[in-house]
Amino acid sequence: MYNHMVVGLAPPERADRLFHALADATRRDIVMRTMRGEHSVSALARLYPMSFAAVQKHVAVLESAELVTKRRRGREQLVRGNVGTVQDACALLEQFEAVWRDRIDRFGEVLAGDQPEGAQT
Amino acid sequence: MTVTTVHKDPEALTMTITAEFDAPIERVWQMWEDPRRLERWWGPPTYPATFVDHDLTVGGSVRYFMTGPEDDTPRGWWRVLAVEAPHRLEFENGFADDAGDPDPSMPVMIIGVTLHAPAGGGTRMAVETRFPSLEAMQQLISAGMDEGMSSAIAQIDDLLRSEVTQP
Numbered sequence: 001m002y003n004h005m006v007v008g009l010a011p012p013e014r015a016d017r018l019f020h021a022l023a024d025a026t027r028r029d030i031v032m033r034t035m036r037g038e039h040s041v042s043a044l045a046r047l048y049p050m051s052f053a054a055v056q057k058h059v060a061v062l063e064s065a066e067l068v069t070k071r072r073r074g075r076e077q078l079v080r081g082n083v084g085t086v087q088d089a090c091a092l093l094e095q096f097e098a099v100w101r102d103r104i105d106r107f108g109e110v111l112a113g114d115q116p117e118g119a120q121t
Numbered sequence: 122m123t124v125t126t127v128h129k130d131p132e133a134l135t136m137t138i139t140a141e142f143d144a145p146i147e148r149v150w151q152m153w154e155d156p157r158r159l160e161r162w163w164g165p166p167t168y169p170a171t172f173v174d175h176d177l178t179v180g181g182s183v184r185y186f187m188t189g190p191e192d193d194t195p196r197g198w199w200r201v202l203a204v205e206a207p208h209r210l211e212f213e214n215g216f217a218d219d220a221g222d223p224d225p226s227m228p229v230m231i232i233g234v235t236l237h238a239p240a241g242g243g244t245r246m247a248v249e250t251r252f253p254s255l256e257a258m259q260q261l262i263s264a265g266m267d268e269g270m271s272s273a274i275a276q277i278d279d280l281l282r283s284e285v286t287q288p
Contacts, residue, residue, distance in 0.1 A: 022132060022255075093129040093136045096250055096258075100138045101127075104248075106162035107152055111144050114151075114158065 021065035026050075027058050031067050035081030044079065125245075134252040142244045146236050149244040150207030153177070153234065160185070168195070173221070177204050183212070184221050198223050202231070210234040228257030 021027055026048055033039055033047075045055040059079055062068040068079050128137045142149055152158050156172035164170035168187040175183050183199035196217035203211040215229040223229075233249040252258040 028132065093131060093134075093258075096136050097127050097129065097138065100136070100248060100250070102165060103162055104138060104140045108140070108142060110158060110161045111142055111148065111152055114148065 017061075017065040021061050021067055024058070024061075026055075027062055027067075030055075030058060030062060030079070031081050033081075034068050034079045035083055038078045038080045040076045040078055042076065134255060134258060135249055137247055137249040139245065139247045141239075142246065143242075144244055146207045146238045146244045149236055149246060153210055154206065170197075177201055177206075177210070179204060184217065186221070196221050199232075208236050228253055230257070 022031075029047075030039075030044060033044070041056055041059055042052065044059070045052040048055060059068065059070065059077075062079075063070055066082055068081055071078050071080075125141055126137075126139045128139075129135070152162065154177060156175040159175070160170045160172050163172075163185070164187045168189050170185045170187045172183065172185040177183070179201055181201040181204075183201070184196070185198070186194045186196045188194055196219070197214065198217045198221070199212040199214050201210070201212045203209060211231065211233045213229045214232050216224045216227040218224045230253070231251040233247075233251070235247045235249075237245055239245055
């Protein structure tokens with residue numbers, strides 16, 4: 001799998017949309033639910049104390065951030081979570097984890113080989 | 122020494138790494154407090170760090186540069202937000218321009234270090250890295266690649282594959 005993150009990272013405007021989309025609790029909930037299974041917009045609308053139009057707007061924000069995908073089935077719009085995008089945020093954190101694991105390894109090595117203060121000649 | 126836990130929160134954009142060392146807390150603190158010790162671990166072997174300023178007081182400034190294999194010298198800075206020796210250190214960490222001054226076009230991350238001595242002996246250290254936004258995180262990572270962190274990047278493919286359920 002050759003991911004965009006490996007070759008050159010997502011363009012900043014995409015990250016902006018992603019961050020904005022994830023900054024809302026309802027939208028995060030929609031992402032979590034639709035990652036587990038496809039939901040229609042009307043089924044989602046019944047879950048939250050807000051109008052169908054408001055939920056539809058949240059879904060549109062998520063769709064433009066590529067956090068969900070939408071398809072039509074008859075009169076219904078079905079929403080599915082896009083696991084890959086959520087993984088991007090995780091993968092970015094993984095990179096920093098690797099950086100810090102290396103640092104902590106060196107930290108431990110230097111500490112182990114270090115003369116305690118006062119023991120130096 | 123062991124890395125005991127790594128906690129990543131993709132929504133809060135934080136990563137916390139915890140390690141235990143078989144050394145008294147004062148010696149672990151020295152690893153941050155003494156620039157000569159700090160520079161032995163901060164940069165990877167291909168980009169060793171040299172700390173030119175190192176003022177660990179609140180508001181104090183720390184400046185460093187790293188020396189790469191092609192004599193490139195990326196520069197970085199810290200601004201100390203909190204310091205309580207030997208238990209806590211919090212600072213902003215960013216990239217600097219060629220003169221060593223903070224580069225305003227680059228995002229800043231916040232690093233919080235907590236040390237404590239558990240009853241059983243040794244020292245536990247937690248390092249939390251907090252990113253202002255996902256965009257900032259990406260920017261920092263692409264800049265970090267210039268500092269010889271690319272070996273970490275090679276692992277992503279595998280990690281992406283293994284990381285199926287999130288968060």
